[in-house]
Amino acid sequence: MSDASDRTRRDDPNGRNSSSAGDRTPPAVAVVDAETPGNVGTIARAMKNFGFEELLLVDPPELDPDGEAYGYAGHAREDVLPNATELSFGELAENYHTIGCTAVTNEDDRSHVRYPYSTPADLAERLPTVEAPTALVFGRERVGLTNEELARIDEICSIPASEEYPVLNLGQAATVTLYELRTLTVSETQLPNLERTRAPEPALDRLYGQWGALLEELNHPDEKRDKTMRMLRRVFGRADLTEREANTLLGVLRRATERPAED
Structure with missing residues (x-):
């Protein structure tokens, strides 16, 4: 010292x-x-x-x-x-x-x-x-x-x-x-400084389309569908989904949409 x-x-x-x-x-x-x-x-x-x-x-x-x-x-x-x-x-x-x-x-x-x-x-x-x-x-x-x-x-x-x-x-x-x-003091940390990449609009459109199909399959009331879809768009819009996240959710929704027909 x-x-x-x-x-x-x-x-x-x-x-x-x-x-x-x-x-x-x-x-x-x-x-x-x-x-x-x-x-x-x-x-x-x-x-x-x-x-x-x-x-x-x-x-x-x-x-x-x-x-x-x-x-x-x-x-x-x-x-x-x-x-x-x-x-x-x-x-x-x-x-x-x-x-x-x-x-x-x-x-x-x-x-x-x-x-x-x-x-x-x-x-x-x-x-x-x-x-x-x-x-x-x-x-x-x-x-x-x-x-x-x-x-x-x-x-x-x-x-x-x-x-x-x-x-x-x-x-x-x-x-x-x-x-x-x-x-x-620190220019780099152990955490990667990656910018979040938002999913391209076509991927999000497919996701919203699948949500619409699921609401129809579930007999969601017609008068509430527009409002529900608007709410879903805003929720996912705030979330800034990545393309992988959007595709994963799309796959889940497809299985959920097809499930009633299998029963």
Whole structure:
């Protein structure tokens, strides 16, 4: 684990953090005074899941390579966790545009310790325009970030949750936030990004024709058939059936239409 001076020297030979629109890096993730090594490992794993690399630790517990943190980190034990930087809260606030994550907010403009705030989804839209080195800051498991710490932070982020119980544990809060911000770091996921292809109109027309045949075979009342067919068209229109789905339904309807004659 490196310290803050090592990180500063890596960023700029003159001891300054450098950033420009052309070389923006994803936000760092800072964890303040984590209570257990497992919390750090869980957050490191979430970072690895969603493409975040820079882990900053303020007053961390001891992270034994054979202990809980590395056990919880999954593949993040190979890079995110061992490359974490230890620094003070003052160094964090001085060198980064900080975003403090908290469940408890004030809801009027008379106090600016926890107000105004953004949601993680809001940040996903706005952070690409922030040119300063940025850090998402998470606090302690039980009490989060103190008001004194939040007063030194540039902006506040809060996850929308049930009013009855809005408090997430540290690992949950980090995972939800990083998931919402994955568009800043991940260009491809394990899920194929395929556009849905709507069935061609002739296939849909055959499907609707078969529905009409079934309604006739079932002696559906004549005065209700037009209305029923209109309803079916709108249901399937909203569904955007693929050609395979349309053909499968067509086959089922044909068997249903033919069944009364077999009996």
